[in-house]
Amino acid sequence: MRLESWDELEEAKPSFCEVCGIPLNNPEERHERICFRCKKQQIQEKKDDSFICWICGKNLRDFNEIATGLCPTCRSSIIRKIK
Ligand SMILES: [Zn+2]
Ligand SMILES: [Zn+2]
Secondary structure, rough: OOOOHHHHHHHHOOOOOOOOOOOOOOOOHHHHOOOOOHHHHHHHHHHHOOEEOOOOOEEEEEHHHHHOOOHHHHHHHHHHHHH
């Protein structure tokens, strides 16, 4: 299932990865304005020991966020997808 709210928000303008310039079709990618490949690369370049969301790469500070590996935004979007 798609994330309707993000789709509606982003539908008006074309979304491209800010790093490599490929068109973004995935709602998560469009939301972040970066494709998963570049995002992953950026995460690897950071190489710090902090915990990050496995979808958007945001730093996680809350214990519950670290336990799931997801930031609140991505977790709620996944919960919405499941429902
Ligand atoms: Zn990219
Ligand atoms: Zn996230």
